[in-house]
Amino acid sequence: MRCCRLSLFVNTPGHPQHQRHPPSKMAAGGSSGLPCPGLGNGNSNNNLGLGANGNGASSSSVSGPGPGGPGSNPLSAPSAGSSTASSPQAVGAGGGFGPVGAAAAAVLVYREPVYNWQATKTTVKERFAFLFNNEVLSDVHFLVGKGMGTQRIPAHRFLYSDEVQIGPETVMTTLYTAKKYAVPALEAHCVDFLKKNLRADNAFMLLTQARLFDEPQLASLCLENIDKNTSDAIGAEGFTDIDLDTLIAVLERDTLGIREIRLFNAVVRWAEAECQRQQLQATPENKRKVLGKALSLIRFPLMTIEEFAAGPAQSGILTDREVVSLFLHFTVNPKPRVEFIDRPRCCLRGKECSINRFQQVESRWGYSGTSDRIRFTVNRRIFVVGFGLYGSIHGPTDYQVNIQIIHTDSNTILGQNDTGFSCDGSSNTFRVMFKEPVEILPNVSYTACATLKGPDSHYGTKGLRKVIHESPTTGTKTCFTFCYAAGNNNGTSVEDGQVPEIIFYT
Numbered sequence: 001m002r003c004c005r006l007s008l009f010v011n012t013p014g015h016p017q018h019q020r021h022p023p024s025k026m027a028a029g030g031s032s033g034l035p036c037p038g039l040g041n042g043n044s045n046n047n048l049g050l051g052a053n054g055n056g057a058s059s060s061s062v063s064g065p066g067p068g069g070p071g072s073n074p075l076s077a078p079s080a081g082s083s084t085a086s087s088p089q090a091v092g093a094g095g096g097f098g099p100v101g102a103a104a105a106a107v108l109v110y111r112e113p114v115y116n117w118q119a120t121k122t123t124v125k126e127r128f129a130f131l132f133n134n135e136v137l138s139d140v141h142f143l144v145g146k147g148m149g150t151q152r153i154p155a156h157r158f159l160y161s162d163e164v165q166i167g168p169e170t171v172m173t174t175l176y177t178a179k180k181y182a183v184p185a186l187e188a189h190c191v192d193f194l195k196k197n198l199r200a201d202n203a204f205m206l207l208t209q210a211r212l213f214d215e216p217q218l219a220s221l222c223l224e225n226i227d228k229n230t231s232d233a234i235g236a237e238g239f240t241d242i243d244l245d246t247l248i249a250v251l252e253r254d255t256l257g258i259r260e261i262r263l264f265n266a267v268v269r270w271a272e273a274e275c276q277r278q279q280l281q282a283t284p285e286n287k288r289k290v291l292g293k294a295l296s297l298i299r300f301p302l303m304t305i306e307e308f309a310a311g312p313a314q315s316g317i318l319t320d321r322e323v324v325s326l327f328l329h330f331t332v333n334p335k336p337r338v339e340f341i342d343r344p345r346c347c348l349r350g351k352e353c354s355i356n357r358f359q360q361v362e363s364r365w366g367y368s369g370t371s372d373r374i375r376f377t378v379n380r381r382i383f384v385v386g387f388g389l390y391g392s393i394h395g396p397t398d399y400q401v402n403i404q405i406i407h408t409d410s411n412t413i414l415g416q417n418d419t420g421f422s423c424d425g426s427s428n429t430f431r432v433m434f435k436e437p438v439e440i441l442p443n444v445s446y447t448a449c450a451t452l453k454g455p456d457s458h459y460g461t462k463g464l465r466k467v468i469h470e471s472p473t474t475g476t477k478t479c480f481t482f483c484y485a486a487g488n489n490n491g492t493s494v495e496d497g498q499v500p501e502i503i504f505y506t
Contacts, residue, residue, distance in 0.1 A: 388501025391423020
């Protein structure tokens with residue numbers, strides 16, 4: 001039904017100006033009545049009854065010969081949501097104006113057609129969608145931009161629908177809004193989007209935001225991703241943008257999958273960026289200052305002495321006393337106490353695996369201070385945590401041993417440990433572990449080394465050039481390929497010798 005906006009202008013003595021009344025449920029009549037298509041009959045002598053309710057439908061009309069006459073109906077009380085005219089004199093049906101309005105008066109009915117937009121929308125969802133970015137019923141406006149580019153955007157203080165389109169550029173601001181206005185469904189939608197788009201290269205950025213918005217589940221997922229892909233995560237641009245508290249939260253973890261020297265280098269990069277943010281010169285003293293507690297969370301004792309000497313010892317970030325203390329820790333036994341954590345970071349999950357490259361065990365392998373060495377490659381990324389070594393043929397014995405994994409092409413020591421082990425005189429292998437897992441990349445040549453001090457031991461024969469380990473749960477195959485390590489190798493080869501077993505995680 002077509003809706004008309006009704007305005008009433010009244011000229012009365014003492015009120016020469018026109019007075020406009022808002023649309024209301026009221027009656028008007030008399031010889032000056034004007035027709036309204038669809039709401040009256042248009043006869044000049046007919047009383048015109050008009051009304052407006054909240055939904056645009058016409059209300060009851062009023063007719064009669066005059067005030068107080070037969071069939072007269074004074075202005076009815078307004079229904080809920082309607083408004084009434086507030087003229088100084090009561091307006092009655094039949095064209096009368098009461099005692100005060102005995103003088104001549106002109107009554108003008110003004111019609112302004114209003115588009116009934118709701119009639120074309122069959123659902124509440126469609127009506128809310130229509131209101132989006134629309135002046136209709138807008139109760140707030142946003143001024144966006146500056147100067148000539150300013151835009152005035154209408155809005156309403158409610159959510160238009162339960163559908164949302166979120167992208168990488170808008171998800172954080174949408175999450176902030178959802179938190180601020182307590183819209184849990186929208187908040188959950190944002191968090192789900194972030195989980196699905198979590199990657200190593202944005203894990204630190206999302207971790208910062210998750211901590212800011214108090215999203216513990218998202219923060220936990222970010223940390224798990226960083227644990228599994230630490231090298232990629234700290235190499236991403238977003239790493240140097242994190243705040244100090246987030247950096248500390250990460251460095252405190254025992255589950256990071258990265259060598260400590262690489263972690264130290266990444267922390268130095270962060271310190272340089274933080275100096276720039278604080279408008280400080282990137283001197284060693286200022287780097288130490290901005291790192292604060294984070295510096296004490298670097299586990300320097302887990303580095304090799306070569307790594308420490310080439311990097312942290314020359315960085316100027318550590319004090320002279322700290323450098324001397326750490327060098328003593330690396331070189332003397334018993335090792336003196338140091339101020340830094342020496343607990344290994346166990347980045348590994350799942351089940352420990354091992355392979356043995358020999359098919360038979362024989363007796364009498366001697367040692368004279370030369371390392372037993374064997375080269376190997378793998379077809380997928382693994383973490384080596386230790387070796388299995390043969391023990392004495394003379395019964396229970398203790399051995400001193402140094403184990404290493406060397407990057408063959410660069411001759412860089414990636415992991416080592418000076419330790420010892422006890423054997424029971426059997427032909428079994430005995431575990432000797434690294435301080436921390438050593439990352440082994442696919443199709444890269446590495447050399448496994450073991451230097452033993454002790455009596456003659458068992459040794460392996462009938463060696464395999466290729467050994468395949470298949471996971472009993474996933475079926476994933478890890479293929480080891482062994483080759484001869486030229487030079488001083490104490491006689492160990494693919495066919496015979498020591499270092500029979502490699503212990504690893506995938």
